[in-house]
Amino acid sequence: MLTKRIIPCLDIKDGTTVKGVNFLNLREAGDPVELARFYAEQGADELVFLDITATVEGRKTLVELVRRVAYAINIPFTVGGGIGSIADVSALLRAGADKVSINSAAVRNPDLVNQLAREFGSQCVVVAIDTRFISGEHRVHTHGGRQPTELRTVAWAKEVEARGAGEILLTSMDTDGTKNGFALELTARISADVSIPIVASGGAGTMRHFEEVFTTGRADAALAASIFHFKEIALPELKAFLKEKHIAVRMD
Amino acid sequence: MKTVIIQYNAGNIQSVTYALERLGVSALLTDDEAEIRSADRVIFPGVGEASTAMRYLRERGLHRILPTLTQPVLGVCLGLQLMCTHSEENETDCLNIFDIRVKKFVADPVHKVPHMGWNGLVHLRGALTNGLAEGAFVYFVHSYYAELSPYTAAQTDYVHPFSAVLQKGNFYATQFHPEKSGQAGARILQNFLEISPNAAQKVLIKPDLWEVNS
Numbered sequence: 001m002l003t004k005r006i007i008p009c010l011d012i013k014d015g016t017t018v019k020g021v022n023f024l025n026l027r028e029a030g031d032p033v034e035l036a037r038f039y040a041e042q043g044a045d046e047l048v049f050l051d052i053t054a055t056v057e058g059r060k061t062l063v064e065l066v067r068r069v070a071y072a073i074n075i076p077f078t079v080g081g082g083i084g085s086i087a088d089v090s091a092l093l094r095a096g097a098d099k100v101s102i103n104s105a106a107v108r109n110p111d112l113v114n115q116l117a118r119e120f121g122s123q124c125v126v127v128a129i130d131t132r133f134i135s136g137e138h139r140v141h142t143h144g145g146r147q148p149t150e151l152r153t154v155a156w157a158k159e160v161e162a163r164g165a166g167e168i169l170l171t172s173m174d175t176d177g178t179k180n181g182f183a184l185e186l187t188a189r190i191s192a193d194v195s196i197p198i199v200a201s202g203g204a205g206t207m208r209h210f211e212e213v214f215t216t217g218r219a220d221a222a223l224a225a226s227i228f229h230f231k232e233i234a235l236p237e238l239k240a241f242l243k244e245k246h247i248a249v250r251m252d
Numbered sequence: 253m254k255t256v257i258i259q260y261n262a263g264n265i266q267s268v269t270y271a272l273e274r275l276g277v278s279a280l281l282t283d284d285e286a287e288i289r290s291a292d293r294v295i296f297p298g299v300g301e302a303s304t305a306m307r308y309l310r311e312r313g314l315h316r317i318l319p320t321l322t323q324p325v326l327g328v329c330l331g332l333q334l335m336c337t338h339s340e341e342n343e344t345d346c347l348n349i350f351d352i353r354v355k356k357f358v359a360d361p362v363h364k365v366p367h368m369g370w371n372g373l374v375h376l377r378g379a380l381t382n383g384l385a386e387g388a389f390v391y392f393v394h395s396y397y398a399e400l401s402p403y404t405a406a407q408t409d410y411v412h413p414f415s416a417v418l419q420k421g422n423f424y425a426t427q428f429h430p431e432k433s434g435q436a437g438a439r440i441l442q443n444f445l446e447i448s449p450n451a452a453q454k455v456l457i458k459p460d461l462w463e464v465n466s
Contacts, residue, residue, distance in 0.1 A: 002371045002410055003389065040434070045370055071270045076391055076432045096266040098393075098432065120263060121300050123366055123393045166366060166393075195359040197368050220364065250370040250389040252435065 003248045004214045005045035005221035006238060007199060008228045010035060012051045012081070015061035033068050039228070040073045042235040045250055047073070048101070048169070048223060051081035063095045070096025078126055080169075084108075089116055093124060101126035101169055104142040107149055107156075110163060117164025125167075126199075127160040129153060131186065132173040138186055145173035154190055161194045168194065169223065171201040179205025182213040182222065191218035199223050207233060207241040214247050255279040255445070256291035258318070260308050263299030264431065268328065271431035275442055283312050292449040293323055296425075298330030302341035302354075302396070305334060309347075319349050324447045326380075327425035332418060333396055335425050341396050349423050352401045357411055366395040367410045371428075378405040378419045380426070382443050390416070390426075390433035390440075397427065 011018040016030040036047055049069070051062050059082065066079055079092050080101030089100050106113050106127050116125045130145040131138050131153040138153035157168055170190060172183035182203045191198045197220035200213045204224035213219045227233045239249045257268060259281045272279045272295075279295065280287060288294060296318065298305060309315045318325070318335075327335045334346045339354035346354070359365040372387040381388075397414035400407060406417035408427070418425045424444060430437035 002367065002369050005369050070267060071273070074271060074274065074432060074434050074438060076393075076429075093263060094266060096270060098264075098267070122395075123299065123368070124263065167368065192361075195364050196366070197364050220369065252389075 001248045003045070003250045004219070004242070005199075006043075006210070006235060006249070007046045007048055007221055007223040008039045008044050008235075009048040009050055009201070009223050009225040011225065012049050012062070012065065013053050015053075015065050018052065032065060033072050036069050036073050036077070039235065040075050043239055043250070043252065044075060044235055046075060046221070047077040049077060049079045049081075051079065053082070063091050066092055066095040066097050078169075080126070080128055084112075086112075086115060086119060089120060093120060097124075099124045099126050099167070101128040103128040103130065106160065107140060107142050107151065110159065113160050113163040113165055117166070122164045122166035122196075125165050126169050127165040127167075128169040128171065129156060129160075130171045130173055131183075141173060145171070145176070153186065154193060157190045157194055161196050165196060167197045167199060169199045169201060172203060175203030176201070178203055179227070181205065181209040182217055182219070184212055184217040187213060187217040187219050191220070197221065205232075207238050210238060211242060211245050211247060214242070253277075253293075254291045255293050255295065256288055257281045257295045257297060258288065258314065259283040260312070260314065261300060261305060262297040262330065264297050264329065264429065267429070267431045268295060268297045271438070271441055272445075275438065275445065277445060283314060285313070285317055288317060288321070291323060293444065293447070294321055294325045295444075296325060296327040296331040296335070298328055298332070298334060299393075300330055302330065302333060302339040302344040302346070305330060306344050306346060309334070315347060319347050322422060323449045324444065325423050326444045327418075327423070328431070329394060329427060329429055332398060332415075332425035332427050333394075335418070335423065336398050339396060350398070350401065350403050350418050350420055350425070352398045352403065352415070352418070354396050354398050356396050360411070363411045366393055367397075368393045370433075371408050371410060373406040373408060373416050373428075375404075376406045376417075378417070378424075379447050380417055380419065380424050380440055380443050381406055383439055384436055388436045390428040390430065390436055392416075392428045394427060 084105040140151035200219035201223040408416040
């Protein structure tokens with residue numbers, strides 16, 4: 001049986017991990033490679049690296065980082081953040097990334113999704129959708145969720161699927177950072193409306209929230225950052241909890 | 253010992269190279285016939301689209317070399333599909349090492365396509381899955397699958413059971429990505445590296461363990 005995936009997300013700036021991390025047994029807490037290895041050993045099913053580096057020089061370090069991560073870990077990982085061209089994607093995939101996620105660039109130029117799917121295959125094209133409920137509807141936002149667009153979230157999800165996306169990373173800006181749980185209704189709606197996998201993101205605070213997003217929310221995978229980084233929830237404990245709730249998870 | 257990775261337009265070559273390095277094996281990436289034929293074992297990776305990949309193989313004559321290799325060969329993901337007779341992906345004629353047709357998964361309300369994520373291996377047999385427990389989890393990303401056949405050496409259930417591992421003589425193949433499948437995947441690669449290049453591998457046929465999909 002295909003298992004539900006648990007995906008820790010690492011925010012990267014200039015090649016180091018951004019969010020304050022307080023791990024024991026890690027030589028260098030800010031080193032994304034060490035952190036990635038730790039999560040892989042703890043049973044993470046995949047990892048996402050989100051690059052928030054602004055400068056061109058900083059972005060060059062990303063490709064080198066991807067190479068080091070690919071060498072160090074034996075689970076799949078996605079790289080996202082500021083990716084805007086076929087050349088960007090090609091460099092990251094050649095360095096060993098399994099998937100790339102595009103966000104604002106897809107909104108600006110939807111054909112990019114088609115081009116990437118044709119060039120590299122749908123399996124490595126993740127479209128990240130940041131969504132917020134405004135004026136009575138779910139609308140796609142860009143620029144880290146700050147800028148609203150005209151796009152309606154559900155329609156956009158269907159469109160990127162039709163254009164060849166292999167997966168959708170859905171982040172609710174309404175729930176992100178609240179620790180009050182994922183956006184269940186919207187996630188379930190999109191999961192029912194498209195036939196590609198949905199990764200739910202934003203709002204994880206308890207193990208129960210993961211259970212809900214996999215049942216009520218119909219998500220295929222769930223992503224979280226701070227609750228893992230700050231050790232509020234440990235991966236082995238989370239998986240044991242979900243298994244007890246009869247949710248299929250990968251256990252060694 | 254010489255391990256060769258077939259160089260063509262496959263997307264996962266870097267990951268396979270790294271996975272072998274983690275096992276202490278430095279593989280040669282090549283599309284040269286003499287290098288390939290002189291290798292002790294050959295890995296045929298694959299991520300991408302079937303017709304484009306086959307065209308690339310034909311242009312380099314690799315479509316003639318691959319089926320005639322006598323050392324252990326391991327196809328991965330699209331590599332497995334290309335080793336079959338025909339793929340529904342753009343109706344592509346493939347290498348015909350395994351007399352099996354490759355079909356597209358049909359999505360339904362509970363099964364999305366692609367089949368992406370960790371799923372279990374059952375009905376394990378043969379050298380590649382030595383030491384793995386029934387139900388061991390490995391990582392899949394694919395929209396097309398090889399039907400169950402006499403060559404199926406492990407199967408996985410998604411929509412219906414399909415071939416997760418194939419073996420016929422010296423030819424081995426996995427639909428999943430051992431290079432991305434944690435400890436289980438590393439074990440599978442290690443098993444492949446430990447298969448003796450000269451051992452005459454028996455063709456595995458156990459009809460009781462497979463059934464033909466209609």
